[in-house]
Amino acid sequence: MRPILALLLAFTLSAAAAEKPNIIFILADDLGWGDLGCYGNRVIQTPNLDRMAREGMLFTQFYVNASVCSPSRCAFFTGQYPARHQIHGHYADPKMNEARGMSNWLKPEVPNAARLMKSAGYTTAHIGKWHLGSNSGGPPVGDYGFDFVGTSEKDGANGPAADPYFRANSTALFVDEALKFIEASQETPFYLQLWTLVPHATLNPTPEQLARYARLRAGSKDFPHASAMQIFAASVTNLDIQIGRLLEGLKKLGKEQDTLILFSSDNGPEDIHIVNAGHSGVGSAGPFRGRKRSLYEGGIRVPGIVRWPGKVPAGRIEDKAVMAGVDWLPTICKIAGVNLPEGNALDGEDVGDVLFGQSRQRTKPLMWEWRFNIAGEPFHHSPELAIRDGNWKLLMNPDRSRVELYDVTQDLTQLNNVAGQHPEVVEKLAAQVTSWAKSLPQGPRDSSAGKIHVGMPGKPDGRPVKSGGKKAEE
Known part of the structure; x- marks a missing residue:
């Protein structure tokens, strides 16, 4: 009798897992609304993200909830406005955080996407940039509910000084780690955050990456040098190439059809006047006024692409509905059947109906x-x-x-x-x-x-x- 009960239990768990999609959240750093081909860019080659948009849904009105890194990431991760957690700007050293009235890190006990997905049977991972407190000596990333933590800035994502191309090759490293995690996650659905370092300054593409955009070189015939646009375009295209590797890996592992993917950016493009960031400052905010740190559209309206074959309508350009970072947590929790904790007020709303084809105005304002x-x-x-x-x-x-x-x-x-x-x-x-x-x-x-x-x-x-x-x- 016991073997039969065990078999029935295993079958029940397997059927339940099959109904829950794998979820991947890819977050670029300082990528502007107009930096991808599918958003109208005619200089930078992004064929893999363009294909992802053709096979899924592209939002023209996708917002983050802050105009810089740390607070924007907090909103995605918690479903709440970052100021609730005293995250007003980027996390830095404790002295600077105190001077700006900020906490030193997001509290691990705050309900978050990783911990909630884990409670529903998901295996969870974070790979890449974190910036929710590691700069301030905060808790290990694993304390937030992750079963696996890949390379992050706390343990070297900004690279050893001896390797000038670490950032240039970092996305490839992150994708390598992601594919290993995905391959190991055979028995349960997985939730993966893959947060890249590019195209945040300081960019230093490899000679091979730069060669793709040789036509953008500056200077004279005798004294050519890489232009800001050549550096930026090479970095974004390499990001796209590595995402293509991730998509192909999912397909080879037989997980393409049951995986929901969101691709976005933490804020708008850098301003070209900022020292050490000029080559990132040529990023495009599209037709919008504002860049990073600004509350005008260009600082907070960013790319938003969602793909889930057979579930999210392919080739849909959603130009009516507004989706925001704070909507991510309530949406994936509803899709995965996660019970939200009582008394934990969310600022976002479930937009799963929009992802599945309905076009509507949002019910909550954004602030x-x-x-x-x-x-x-x-x-x-x-x-x-x-x-x-x-x-x-x-x-x-x-x-x-x-x-x-x-x-x-x-x-x-x-x-x-x-x-x-x-x-x-x-x-x-x-x-x-x-x-x-x-x-x-x-x-x-x-x-x-x-x-x-x-x-x-x-x-x-x-x-x-x-x-x-x-x-x-x-």
Whole structure:
């Protein structure tokens, strides 16, 4: 009798696992909305991500919930606005975190995607960049609910000084680790976070990677040198090549049909004026105003591609529905049959119906804050607060200065401020975002936050200025 019961139990577990998709979340670093061929780029070759878009769904209105690294990642991972966890900018050393009113790391006990998926029988892994506290001496990544942790910046993802091409080859390393993890995950569904280092500065492609874009070389015939665009394009194309390896590996392992994949970026492209980041600063925000650190569209609207063969409609360009980073956790939990913990309020919403073909407006507005300087081009210096509800987006400072209202479905570059023409919309949205901002943990703000400052020796995200100008945050 016992062998029969064991067989029935094994069959039941196997059937349950078959109903749960494997889930892969690929997150690029500082990749802009317009940096992929499927988003209209005609310089950079991204055939594998373009194919992924043809075989799945491409969102034209995909948002992250912060304009820099750490808070954006927190939103994906927790389904909550990052300020709830005192993550306002990028995590740095404890002294700098304290000066900005920040925690030193995301608390491991906070309900998160890895721990929740693990509770539903998933094997979990994180490979690549983390930046949710490791810079500040935080807990090991495995403490957050991961069964396997691959290379991360805490144990060398930025590479030994003796290897100038570590970052250039890092995505290949991450994919190698990912394929080994996937091959080992035969008995249970898996949840994998693969967060890349590129195209974040400082980029240094290998000669082989640069050769693909020899036509973009700068200088004279006798003294040629790599241009910023050559460096950036080579880096993005290599990222695409490695994602192609991952897709092919899934196919060979027989897991292509039952794997849901999201590809996105943590924020918009870097500003070209930032020291040591010029070659990343040629990334494209598409038609949008704003870049990294800005709350204008280019800083927070990013690529969003979802593929699940046979489930997510192939070749769909979703230009009506709005999806955001905070929606990731509630959506995958619903798809995987995960029970969300009681009392843990989420800021995102389940958009599984959108992934499966329904096109609709979201039910919750989206809100953002940025408490620090925005270095670089003054045109991108946004107010401190922003809210999007329907087609309207309002930007303003807490004291209600610089009130700007745009229909972002029509005014993509956010040039035509119509606040004066729609006072009732302004009042409604201003009340919402002001109430939300007051509910957040209070902390210091830069004196120039929310202001347009020209010729200022800026400190992006509170980083102290060194001689020579502004330095990019990691």
